[in-house]
Amino acid sequence: MDLVGVAEIRDMLGGISRQRVSIIANSKGFPDPVAVLAMGKVWRRRDVARWIAEHRPDQAD
Template structure:
């Protein structure tokens, strides 16, 4: 069971697009297909919810992955 508070901390594919684009000069979103390919890579956190039309990840897990794999993403 997921609490309401935890639901607020989950990241969907659009949030992931924004996070992946955060390290770019203009902080633009990356494409949905690119975000999907990143999310499918070995080592990327498993989604907490994995449904054919919706995947949700814990923000803390995604940010930890970005820290390890995309240095400087927070500085964008």
């Protein structure tokens, strides 16, 4: 399972701020995290990539 945290999502979204990533990740419609660890939430990369392709196609890989 390929997991990502806020730092990786930031890179996937073209280097936006960590604060902006946190706002997006907590918004309605963003994939639910698969776990919450001491370092923060983690998501499946494929779920986040799908969300980016659907909601921010100009930032998709």
